[in-house]
Structure formats: structure tokens, C-alpha cells
Amino acid sequence: MKMKRTLLVTLLTVGLVGSAIAQDISPYLFGQNHWLAQGDEDRVGYIHLLWPKVKESGVKVVRIGGNGYNRNLPERQRLVAMVDSIRHIGAEPLLQVPCDYTVLQAMELVEYFTQRGEKKVQFWCIGNEPLLRNEFTIEGVRDYIMRIAPAMKRVDPTIKIFVFDECELREAAYRDLCGGRLDITGLKENGARLIDGFSFHKYPNGREFNRDNVIFSGPETIRNQAEKLVQMMNEADTKHRRTGDAKLMWALTEVNVTYANPDREIAGFGNTSFLGGQFMAEIFGIGMQYGAFTVNPWCISETDAVSTDFGYLGLPREFYPRSSYYHMQMMAEHMSGQFMPTSVNQDYVKAIGTKSDDTICVLVMNQSLTENFDFDIILNKNEKSTQRLTINADASLDKHLRGAIDNQTTVLFVFNAQGELLKQLTYGLKQNLKFQGPEVNNAMEENALMENKDKNSGKEILKRDGIIPPRDHQAPPNLIDLTEYYTASLDDDWLVSVGANLQPLPKGIQTWAGAKFDVRGLIQLAGKNLYEQSELDDARKKEYYPQVVNNIRVQLKGQKIHFVHASSWWADENDKVGEYVVHYENGEIRRIPLLYMQSLKDWWTTPNDPTPQNAEIAWQGQNE
Known part of the structure; x- marks a missing residue:
């Protein structure tokens, strides 16, 4: 049976400017x-x-x-x-x-x-x-x-x-x-x-x-x-x-x-x-x-x-x-596991600590209206520091973390069991006034991404049953390198049945709807219908794809962002099926909703099907 698959490109314009006894929780x-x-x-x-x-x-x-x-x-x-x-x-x-x-x-x-x-x-x-x-x-x-x-x-x-x-x-x-x-x-x-x-x-x-x-x-x-x-x-x-x-x-x-x-x-x-x-x-x-x-x-x-x-x-x-x-x-x-006692040497700063088998967490709240502090978090209860703000957390480790915290700001520090910083979440009055959530800095994740990028440079990467070709060395930097974020090969049977793939899709640097794209792989996310309708064992076990892919690095100035995308199933018109979240250098966050039949539609289509109101057809082909 011949099935025609349609991919859509959406052109979106975004403006770029304690207690001594361990207490279980x-x-x-x-x-x-x-x-x-x-x-x-x-x-x-x-x-x-x-x-x-x-x-x-x-x-x-x-x-x-x-x-x-x-x-x-x-x-x-x-x-x-x-x-x-x-x-x-x-x-x-x-x-x-x-x-x-x-x-x-x-x-x-x-x-x-x-x-x-x-x-x-x-x-x-x-x-x-x-x-x-x-x-x-x-x-x-x-x-x-x-x-x-x-x-x-x-x-x-x-x-x-x-x-x-x-x-x-x-x-x-x-x-x-x-x-x-x-x-x-x-x-x-x-x-x-x-x-x-x-x-x-x-x-x-x-x-x-x-x-x-x-x-x-x-x-x-x-x-x-x-x-x-x-x-x-x-x-x-x-x-x-x-x-x-x-x-x-x-x-x-x-x-x-x-x-x-x-x-x-x-x-x-x-x-x-x-x-x-x-x-x-x-x-x-x-x-x-x-x-x-x-x-x-x-x-x-x-x-x-x-x-x-x-x-x-x-x-x-x-x-x-x-x-x-x-x-x-x-x-x-x-914050789970057990309560971990902390002490702080500033009246307008509070700290809360927890410790589990895998993580140590220290939540620091600067409640001062005006004072910013350089701090030293010490992961034991006895050591001293010359920093104006010293926080001792009773984790019995010889580890320190130095940094700064603004007034009217909360920072959650997440360490591994050895006291190495994994993640830092910052949420302050500044974010609150903009109706934004906490800013997340994944320390270990950033290091891992850089290591993987070096390791995979110029090589084919296995994804499921297919491969991700290496990036063309002549690809300009404004074609965002998604190598580390792909969750499927274009050759994979990545939908609900065997043969549901994008093998016919042209690969490499392609021009669609007037914009160039680096076409080598696919970021496929988990969706309710994908799992419910799937004939693939891994998909039925919900072990196939992530629900979200975070921290895609752009680090460029521009006037427009072009997305090539489609949905893997259908939905009611104007239903929100996903979103892009764009983080700007100045801390602003822009959410771009993906509305069915506005910015995308199901990739499996038939002749004379209507097209989305705010998207252009980028490519169409057939697959067995």
C-alpha cells in the first residue's frame, strides 16, 4: 500500500534581543x-x-x-x-x-x-x-x-x-x-x-x-x-x-x-x-x-x-x-531522603538541607531586600570560611562550593553523593516579576554534552536500527547542530508500525520553503497516541522516546527560527500538541505553542487533505 507522508516547515519569527538526628522525609x-x-x-x-x-x-x-x-x-x-x-x-x-x-x-x-x-x-x-x-x-x-x-x-x-x-x-x-x-x-x-x-x-x-x-x-x-x-x-x-x-x-x-x-x-x-x-x-x-x-x-x-x-x-x-x-x-x-541540618551566619539568609542515597541538596534563600552575598557552601558542619556568607551543611564531606547569590533570590544546589555539583536552580524576584520559572544550570550535563560532542565529531552515530550521518563540515553555524539531541534515525521504524520511517527523505543540507536545513536525524518525542497505537514492543513498554528534549544549544543572534516538524498522529483542530521553549541570553523565556492544523499536522496524509494555516509544505513523498 502506498502511503504519502508530508513534512511541514513552520516559519516563526521570534525577537532575539537543624536537628542532630537524621529525620526521614x-x-x-x-x-x-x-x-x-x-x-x-x-x-x-x-x-x-x-x-x-x-x-x-x-x-x-x-x-x-x-x-x-x-x-x-x-x-x-x-x-x-x-x-x-x-x-x-x-x-x-x-x-x-x-x-x-x-x-x-x-x-x-x-x-x-x-x-x-x-x-x-x-x-x-x-x-x-x-x-x-x-x-x-x-x-x-x-x-x-x-x-x-x-x-x-x-x-x-x-x-x-x-x-x-x-x-x-x-x-x-x-x-x-x-x-x-x-x-x-x-x-x-x-x-x-x-x-x-x-x-x-x-x-x-x-x-x-x-x-x-x-x-x-x-x-x-x-x-x-x-x-x-x-x-x-x-x-x-x-x-x-x-x-x-x-x-x-x-x-x-x-x-x-x-x-x-x-x-x-x-x-x-x-x-x-x-x-x-x-x-x-x-x-x-x-x-x-x-x-x-x-x-x-x-x-x-x-x-x-x-x-x-x-x-x-x-x-x-x-x-x-x-x-x-x-x-x-x-x-x-x-529534596527527598532525610533532613540534613544546616547553619548560616547571616540573619536574612535561610538554608534547608536534605540527603538521599544519590544526592545532597542545599536550598539557600536570600531574603534581604538589598544585600547580595558571596558565599561558601561547606558540606560539613565544622569548617569555617572567610566568605561573608557561610553555609555549613552536615554532609560529612570535605567539599566546598563558592559563588554569589543576589538579594531576594532562592538557589537550590543539587550535589551528587560525593559532593560534586550536578545542578543549580535559581529563582528570584527578577524571574517572578517576569512570570518565569527557575533558571536551571545542569553542570554535569553540560560537561557530558561537550565530551560526547568531541567523541562523536565526524562519526556516524547509531540510533535504534539506523544511523545518524556525520555533519557536513561545510554546514554553516546557523544550521543548528542537533547531533547530540536526535532520538531516532531517519531510517528507523520510529512510529507505530514496521516500515513507518523517513528513508526517502533527502539527507544532508537541503533547502525547503526558502530556508536551509541540516537534515540527518529526527528528534522524536513520546506521545500518548504513539504508545497506545504502537505495534512495536519497545514503544508499548514506553521505553522508546523521551517526553521532552532540553538544553538544545543555539548561542546565535538572528531574526527568525525555522522548524521542520510534523505530528505523529492527529488531534482536534487548534489542540496544543507540544511547544518550543526559547531561552534568551537576557533571561527572557518565549514559549511557542504547536497547535494542530495551525502550525503542524499528522505526517501521514492523503490527497486533498487541508494544510495547516500557519505552515508551509516543506517536502512530500511516498513510503511503502
Whole structure:
């Protein structure tokens, strides 16, 4: 059968101008709160549009809770959709049972959400801020816990239950329930401990506060409350011989800079500011240090009023990620294993350290408004330095790293286990003001690319079943050398069936649609339809192609960039099927979306098929 393949060229114009004891970090540490969804309190919400971005932030637990859901738990169909959305991004729901539920209501709710196979809800909490407005006494709180928690464990003794989500750690009340006069930590139901942990909230600032409150007193208040709760739980564990997996856990299930956001100034000090993101990073660090099960900022998105705008995603329609989003993303992606103590000799600089089998991470936050620092990161706790900023990280290595950090900037340093720098991520007020993400410098990757380039110069490179011919030595530098980035040979069967290749495509330096190209290989990426429709074993196992290719070096000035590309399947018209991300020397980032039937189409076409509106036909041929 004859199949005509069409490649398209798109002409795009872009303007070129701690603690001494090693503390394991919970795999569920990085959390969020499911708020504000469309219809909650008859308000406009956008969470249904935001799940892909939420997933990319690294969230592992999403709490369905708070005052709104305590008063009006969503009806079942909507609640199932919420749980499924959380599951779909690879996170776990933490589902709140309203404090006024009866025994039968609690049993039915748990029974429904624990009989769903892989969709079983494992983590639960009861009630929300019962003491805040004097709705309950602590005796009343114990009464509803003793009504609801046994009913829940009667249905499934393996679930984990947290109580009681007060607006702050009210020490006397928590101590009453945790080993005190109203102790519930030694009780059992259905062969299991009745409750598994304690949770609290904290918004350390009110309507009147300043920048130093965000930097110093706010985090210190949360640290002190976490310390007190951990001490209470340790005493209760000892009292009731709770050891191993039965030890009490704790969670900070709502937190942000303030409960009354003053403005949306990125350079300010409210919830949505750059400093607000550094505040959240410090709170995650406290969670790491004291072994929190999860830390859940409030919230994903709440943009209908300035005073309640707490979300880590910004205003519609762009929903730009905010500082709190990118700080969480950097930490969630890189910081795991165990908390590693650090010390810093400057008041307005904070450091958080982690250590795993493979990596050592040090997050450094310069919170000064004006001071830049030359620094020395020392990967042991004892050595000194003459640098004005000295950071000691207790990795027990004789390694140093010197550099500089700007004011109002966060830098995450990722080292291998031997203390060699692998990667450096820089995110500051400068990037935040431009709605940009962290700048990434892959130290080891850059070295490897240079080594491979030298090693492969002038040679054919094997890719799958075919080869990549060497680059013509007469090729001008404006024909970007993609040798190190190709993922397939033009001779490979790189699509869904045997024979689906580009063997007939002319190779070498070619002129298409008035532009020259160095045609030798293919950057094929992984796509959903490619894997689902593939007849190739490797492709079905999703081991064939990467989902993204990064750090393609251009390092040239110009007025236009020409791309030769096509899709490997079809999509609905105007669907975004990919994007190019262009990084400029001045730090600007330009994203070029690839829209189906605008800038490209499926490479397999038939006569009289329409062509994309914003692309030219570069080449067409036939293949068996």
C-alpha cells in the first residue's frame, strides 16, 4: 500500500534581543488544599482547569477539607470526581469528615471510599477549627471524635485518621487529647489504634504585619508549635507503647503567610508575593526537620477577592504559577531522603538541607531586600570560611562550593553523593516579576554534552536500527547542530508500525520553503497516541522516546527560527500538541505553542487533505 507522508516547515519569527538526628522525609510531605472549585459557596472557581499544573508542582497529598466542606460536604458524584481528579495526578486525597456526621453517615462515607480498589481513600481527618469561634469546647471536640472515629475504624481499621485541625496549636487543648485528661491516643477500635495523628493550621500573621514578621516571627511561631506537638506525641507514644508504624504522626493541613492577604504585589510580603514563596519553602523545611506527614498550603486557587487570594496559581486566564508554586516544585522534585541540618551566619539568609542515597541538596534563600552575598557552601558542619556568607551543611564531606547569590533570590544546589555539583536552580524576584520559572544550570550535563560532542565529531552515530550521518563540515553555524539531541534515525521504524520511517527523505543540507536545513536525524518525542497505537514492543513498554528534549544549544543572534516538524498522529483542530521553549541570553523565556492544523499536522496524509494555516509544505513523498 502506498502511503504519502508530508513534512511541514513552520516559519516563526521570534525577537532575539537543624536537628542532630537524621529525620526521614515523608513521601507525602508536599501537599495542597482543594479550593476553590466552581460552585463552592456559590463562587467562581477554576480547579477543573488547573490539574495539569498542580501535577507539575509535585503535590503528593490534596486535602478536601476546610470550613466550606465541613459545613457542606459536596454531594457524592461531585466528591467522587474530586477524589478521582486528585488520583489522576498521582496524589492522595486527605478527606475530611464533617464534625456533625452521625455514626451511620461516617460509616457509609468510609465504606464507599474504601471499597474502590486502587481508588481507596487511605487518609482522613475529622472536623475543622472547632474552637475558633467557640462552637465547641475541647470536651465537645472529644465527643464528636469518639462518635465518628470508632465508626470509621469499624468499617476499615487500616485507614489513617488525623484530628482535629484547629486554627493553631492550642497547647492546652491538644495536650488534653494527646496523653492528657481527655486522652484518646491509647484507644483502639477493631484491632487498630483509634487515631493516627494530630493536625493543626497556622496563618501566623493577621491584618497588620510587616516584612520581618514574614521572615522571622511567622516561621518561628510555626516551628515552636511543631516542636511542642512532636514533644506531646512522643510522650503519648511512650505512655501507650506506640512504636514503629503505630507512632503518632502530625500534619500542618492549612498554612500561609496571613489569613488576610493585603495585596497581590509580587515585590510585597503577602501570600502571593515572592517572599511568600520563600516563607512556604521554610515551612516545608520545618516539616522535613520535624517529620511532618504532610504540609498543605491554603490553597490551589482562590482569585475572586484580593483578601482571600491565597493560591499558588495566579489569576485567570493565564494562571501563572506564583513563587509558592515554584518553591514547592523545586523542593518536591529534588529534596527527598532525610533532613540534613544546616547553619548560616547571616540573619536574612535561610538554608534547608536534605540527603538521599544519590544526592545532597542545599536550598539557600536570600531574603534581604538589598544585600547580595558571596558565599561558601561547606558540606560539613565544622569548617569555617572567610566568605561573608557561610553555609555549613552536615554532609560529612570535605567539599566546598563558592559563588554569589543576589538579594531576594532562592538557589537550590543539587550535589551528587560525593559532593560534586550536578545542578543549580535559581529563582528570584527578577524571574517572578517576569512570570518565569527557575533558571536551571545542569553542570554535569553540560560537561557530558561537550565530551560526547568531541567523541562523536565526524562519526556516524547509531540510533535504534539506523544511523545518524556525520555533519557536513561545510554546514554553516546557523544550521543548528542537533547531533547530540536526535532520538531516532531517519531510517528507523520510529512510529507505530514496521516500515513507518523517513528513508526517502533527502539527507544532508537541503533547502525547503526558502530556508536551509541540516537534515540527518529526527528528534522524536513520546506521545500518548504513539504508545497506545504502537505495534512495536519497545514503544508499548514506553521505553522508546523521551517526553521532552532540553538544553538544545543555539548561542546565535538572528531574526527568525525555522522548524521542520510534523505530528505523529492527529488531534482536534487548534489542540496544543507540544511547544518550543526559547531561552534568551537576557533571561527572557518565549514559549511557542504547536497547535494542530495551525502550525503542524499528522505526517501521514492523503490527497486533498487541508494544510495547516500557519505552515508551509516543506517536502512530500511516498513510503511503502
